[in-house]
Amino acid sequence: MIWKKERELIFDTHTHYDDKQYDEDRDELLTALKDKGVGMLVNNSYNIASSKESIGLARRYPFIRAAVGIHPENADEYDKGSIDVLRELAKEREVLAIGEIGLDYHFDDNPSKDIQLECFRAQLDLALEMDMPVVIHSRDAAADTMDILKDAYTKGLICDVHCYSYSPEQALEYVKMGFYIGVGGVVTFKNSKKLKETVRQIPLQRILLETDCPYMAPVPFRGSRNSSELLSYVAEEIAAIKGVDKEEVIRVTYDNACDFYRIEK
């Protein structure tokens, strides 16, 4: 008899299943993920209300964990009181990380740089205080993010630079600090030359698979609602770039995610 190896399970390190796009079929979709090769996922948050929803999801499903935090686009919600609330939420058993937090200079109507920087720094301090890893959101803010994270690194923080969009050189700098690089559906896009090159240059041991669902669905589902089962297409693309099996990508990134989020394998 040939021993048939059980299917490798995917770890989706970054989801938003509290998003209203799942209101119609959330429970059905999440329940089905188990049979679609998804082993574990971490729901990331964008403000206090979303942080509470992430914890709620994690309580309902044994394969879901939560990251709590205020996204830079919601930095207006930041004040001393919100950090106190986040601190209490971060103490919950289901919470593994602070995220997603960072800087987003993309839209002119985003909160001002000053407010974003203050909100970001306060949450990095909270992560240090709580001894938790951090999920970073950074868009059109490469230099400020690098400066702040270099400082965070010297203090002992470990970060996942989620939905990585900067140069391969900067990715290698983050890798040198022991950080992880979050790779999702964008890597399957034809025009994502920079991200494909980044994936080629950094070690597989530093890559985290992520959907950022409901956004960023991979080809051939680009533009539609994303979900964790589609990560298989991302794993396939990374495998092709690195010249390894898809199963190896899924297995190694699962272990990476456990290391980053400090879960026993």
Ligand SMILES: [Zn+2]
């Ligand atoms: Zn996100």
